[in-house]
Amino acid sequence: RNDDLAATLRGLDGQSYGRYKSLTGDWPAGDATLTIVRVQADPFAPPSRVRVTLPGAAPEELTTTADRRRALAGFLLRRLRRALRGTSLHVDAGGPEVLERSAGRVAADGTVTIELGVPMPGPKRRILGREAATLLGETLPDAVADLRWSVFSEHDRAAATGFVETVEDAVALRAALADRGLVAFVADGAVLPRRSGVDDRPLEGATAFRSPESLRVTIPTPNAGDVTGLGVPEGVTLIVGGGYHGKSTLLRAIEAGVYDHQPGDGRECVVARDDAVKVRAEDGRSVVRTDVSAFVSHLPSGEPTDDFSTTNASGSTSQAASMVEAVEAGAGALLVDEDTSATNIMIRDGRMQQLIETEPLVPFVERIRPLHAERGVSSVLVMGGSGDYLEVADTVIMMDSYVASEVTGRAHEIAAQGRARVVEHSGFPPVTRRVVDPSSLDPTGRQGKRRVTARGVDTLTFGEQDVDLAAVEQIVDRSQVAGIGRALALLGEGVLDGTVPLAEGLDLLDAELARGGVDALLSGGRDAIDLALPRRHEVAAALNRLRSVKVRELLRD
Ligand code: ADP
Numbered sequence: 001r002n003d004d005l006a007a008t009l010r011g012l013d014g015q016s017y018g019r020y021k022s023l024t025g026d027w028p029a030g031d032a033t034l035t036i037v038r039v040q041a042d043p044f045a046p047p048s049r050v051r052v053t054l055p056g057a058a059p060e061e062l063t064t065t066a067d068r069r070r071a072l073a074g075f076l077l078r079r080l081r082r083a084l085r086g087t088s089l090h091v092d093a094g095g096p097e098v099l100e101r102s103a104g105r106v107a108a109d110g111t112v113t114i115e116l117g118v119p120m121p122g123p124k125r126r127i128l129g130r131e132a133a134t135l136l137g138e139t140l141p142d143a144v145a146d147l148r149w150s151v152f153s154e155h156d157r158a159a160a161t162g163f164v165e166t167v168e169d170a171v172a173l174r175a176a177l178a179d180r181g182l183v184a185f186v187a188d189g190a191v192l193p194r195r196s197g198v199d200d201r202p203l204e205g206a207t208a209f210r211s212p213e214s215l216r217v218t219i220p221t222p223n224a225g226d227v228t229g230l231g232v233p234e235g236v237t238l239i240v241g242g243g244y245h246g247k248s249t250l251l252r253a254i255e256a257g258v259y260d261h262q263p264g265d266g267r268e269c270v271v272a273r274d275d276a277v278k279v280r281a282e283d284g285r286s287v288v289r290t291d292v293s294a295f296v297s298h299l300p301s302g303e304p305t306d307d308f309s310t311t312n313a314s315g316s317t318s319q320a321a322s323m324v325e326a327v328e329a330g331a332g333a334l335l336v337d338e339d340t341s342a343t344n345i346m347i348r349d350g351r352m353q354q355l356i357e358t359e360p361l362v363p364f365v366e367r368i369r370p371l372h373a374e375r376g377v378s379s380v381l382v383m384g385g386s387g388d389y390l391e392v393a394d395t396v397i398m399m400d401s402y403v404a405s406e407v408t409g410r411a412h413e414i415a416a417q418g419r420a421r422v423v424e425h426s427g428f429p430p431v432t433r434r435v436v437d438p439s440s441l442d443p444t445g446r447q448g449k450r451r452v453t454a455r456g457v458d459t460l461t462f463g464e465q466d467v468d469l470a471a472v473e474q475i476v477d478r479s480q481v482a483g484i485g486r487a488l489a490l491l492g493e494g495v496l497d498g499t500v501p502l503a504e505g506l507d508l509l510d511a512e513l514a515r516g517g518v519d520a521l522l523s524g525g526r527d528a529i530d531l532a533l534p535r536r537h538e539v540a541a542a543l544n545r546l547r548s549v550k551v552r553e554l555l556r557d
């Protein structure tokens, strides 16, 4: 066949839409290759998938480590998205987080691969050859050529390098946490608040973060040198303060700190351990055979609480389940905000204790210390409404008009004076390990076709089910949802064999993702969708919300 794609497209003008399929395959485009990976069946279907391969295009010093390659890919995607603005071509460059994603990859040999969504024009189910030729023969190659030129040019080379170095520094900061006994780090000068709930750009005119001297630490980074800021210690940390003083904003920045952020975001040097997990109440969710006995001693229905299932959890039981599940999946720190917690799982005051003697709930305040002492899981908790936690906190940070100070000493004094109630520390039982039935993770839909689709950041379609992920707050990108769906399918296809506990299955998944990257979630060269690598914690969270999931066995120590 003619190897001129544009000429071929012009030749197809007016033919039936289905003939676009004949273009599937590789097309030379200068020293790049353009691959038509998948063609949509009709003009209303999701866009066709086109891959551009640029051999050896990446500057060598920006490809020396996997983190540098991920960052460079992130930079290139963002540049390309900007260049293609106003066209019908779509590139999945993501939000402020720099995630490993299928849309853009940089290989160790410098080969750059970019995948785009291209809606093939043909509104009347006839090929619009000239228009398609312009899209794939001019718009796309021109943008790619510009991108290539710019990465080598003086000006953009600096921007690319800055982007890569920013990500590299965040990785270094995160890696330094464990040795210093920290859960998170918030750099001085960081801008934490976002413009709005639907706009994740930094708030203009915000008060820059400044660490309290007593909790200030300095961490060296490879590019920015020594970075100074707040070190949030392991153990139990409380964030207190008046309403609207910036408590939740600080916690949200810590939640987001499991990801690296692009330059200009304001949170470039805000990091958290990568096993820090936000948990919250979520009434209505399903719970499948979870041992919630650490938080629920008995139920009025007489159901066992060490093997608890429901299709419709209450606020408190949902939060109890989410906490236990997070620990089961390997969380090293729980992040909890009073704004999204069930009051009765957090606190119970002395008066209520007197009035209600048959309360089945064991409030978190009684478990939070043993959770750390016995299970090694730290907590960072926003709590402005109850003083019960003052005596159990190792560290108390106060937010006052967006300014942080440490008030641990004063908090302990107050706790020692007027004890509202005596907190019993009753230990934290070993977490029961569930063995999940892999056949219950099958995404095959009714028509025998595999259905794994992200619908925004809040919903995963998995087979015939819609999994509600709205309360899994550290999911930040719809491509992560697609990645989570694929990861669940992978767990079901053999990573879980019906005998290994879930946590071990997640270890195996992590190993496979570390080895294969996003390719581990894609099956074969024709399989090309926008997805981003998820954390094990979000994969587990989705599994736990899958209503069809079956647990074969509970393993107890
Ligand atoms: P709290 O949880 O203490 O009630 P929030 O964290 O929800 O308070 O913050 C209240 C408001 O203040 C939000 O609109 C937030 O965007 C804004 N805000 C938070 N931190 C800052 C800051 N450093 N500078 C300016 N505004 C901020």
Ligand code: MG
Residues within 6 Å of the ligand: 247, 248, 249, 339, 382
């Ligand atoms: Mg709040």
